Amino acid sequence: PREIPASPTARRLARCLSIDDLERSARRRVPAAVWEYVAGGSESELSLHRNREAFEGVELRPTAFGQVAAPSTETTILGRPAAAPIVLAPTGYTRLSHHTGEAAAAAAAAAAGLPYTLSTYATTSIGDTARAGAGGRNWFQLYLMKDRAVSLEHLREARASGYETAMLTIDTTVTGLKRKDVANGFAIPPRLTARTFAGLARHPGWLANILSTEPLRFATFPEGSPYGRWGVSNTVREQSLRPADIAWLKEEWQGPVVVKGVLSVADAVAAVDAGADAVVLSNHGGRQLDRAPVPLELLPDVVRAVGDRAEVYVDSGVRSGGDVLAAVALGARAVLIGRPYLYGLMVGGQRGVDAALHILVSELVRAMSLLGAADVSEITGEHVRLRP
Numbered sequence: 001p002r003e004i005p006a007s008p009t010a011r012r013l014a015r016c017l018s019i020d021d022l023e024r025s026a027r028r029r030v031p032a033a034v035w036e037y038v039a040g041g042s043e044s045e046l047s048l049h050r051n052r053e054a055f056e057g058v059e060l061r062p063t064a065f066g067q068v069a070a071p072s073t074e075t076t077i078l079g080r081p082a083a084a085p086i087v088l089a090p091t092g093y094t095r096l097s098h099h100t101g102e103a104a105a106a107a108a109a110a111a112a113g114l115p116y117t118l119s120t121y122a123t124t125s126i127g128d129t130a131r132a133g134a135g136g137r138n139w140f141q142l143y144l145m146k147d148r149a150v151s152l153e154h155l156r157e158a159r160a161s162g163y164e165t166a167m168l169t170i171d172t173t174v175t176g177l178k179r180k181d182v183a184n185g186f187a188i189p190p191r192l193t194a195r196t197f198a199g200l201a202r203h204p205g206w207l208a209n210i211l212s213t214e215p216l217r218f219a220t221f222p223e224g225s226p227y228g229r230w231g232v233s234n235t236v237r238e239q240s241l242r243p244a245d246i247a248w249l250k251e252e253w254q255g256p257v258v259v260k261g262v263l264s265v266a267d268a269v270a271a272v273d274a275g276a277d278a279v280v281l282s283n284h285g286g287r288q289l290d291r292a293p294v295p296l297e298l299l300p301d302v303v304r305a306v307g308d309r310a311e312v313y314v315d316s317g318v319r320s321g322g323d324v325l326a327a328v329a330l331g332a333r334a335v336l337i338g339r340p341y342l343y344g345l346m347v348g349g350q351r352g353v354d355a356a357l358h359i360l361v362s363e364l365v366r367a368m369s370l371l372g373a374a375d376v377s378e379i380t381g382e383h384v385r386l387r388p
């Protein structure tokens, strides 16, 4: 007989069979302003929607009589083992989704055997997140500051806390404008509007949890530092990144460097020439340049151009194991996921992230099995077709 899950959260999670289910449940669990900050896209949200259309347009083609009973999703990412070709993407202000925030996400990633990337705009410190994700693979995402001393301090702290990889994001030299965020007062600096206030009042549990824990701020900067304040980020970030900055990072970090936000073959080549070990094709989940290329559609050309010298990852719109399979078949070493794990976090803290990762991996296993790929290296371009 099926066990009856004990807590309301466990029952809620047990009912979620897909990331879309988690999304629907998550939407009811956080104030509207938080929901729109996480789920929304920039400007007209064209990129946000096109990202999904691209994944939905990929057909998976089984190999006749090739089914395998128990495929393995294990792979290596940057030369070290990962349980599946999935990396948790950096997300700013993760504690808005759930007060346990980055610590819960890092712990869930470690338990699932997947790398976790901490954002420069994290609301949990570099050290605390490392402790929560102990035993796992922690990566640090760098927003380069004009004052390089500040960025060097981030790298030093990440190194000291055992982070293995530095990921430089290059697509956020100015912050994309999300219209609903402005309407919600979710702007820079934040404003409390009547609408936001009403939204908060409808979620007293969420509010009480946030208020009972550390104040919300960019916790990767020292306490009291002006950099830690929401609202100064645009002007203090480096606003014209060049390949020389990648070479600088490679020199300073002395470890694997990933460049995130690449959206052309030329930039992928430039990043790898400058020393990047991997590039992430990303339009930031449709949150930065609207009408930017759809990362999935760039993938084959970029893999052809740099695939023999660097790993190529893709993100923006991955919502299922089938999407992961499609990306790998088109040449990606791994995908990054942002909102899928944040939705899990909103529904059930660390257990919710556990559930999101479990859903994606089990969908991937079923798809590989039916498709006839015994392990990740057997997933090839033969397995996909772009629907006309």
Ligand code: FNR
Residues within 6 Å of the ligand: 037, 038, 039, 089, 090, 091, 092, 093, 119, 120, 121, 141, 169, 260, 282, 283, 284, 285, 286, 287, 315, 316, 317, 318, 336, 337, 338, 339, 340
């Ligand atoms: C992000 N993303 C992001 N990227 C980054 O390099 N640094 C950051 O601080 C953030 N912050 C952030 C906050 C939130 C709420 C979201 C949803 C996303 C982008 C993120 O790393 C990733 O590229 C996208 O989330 C991928 O798209 P999906 O999986 O959300 O569709």
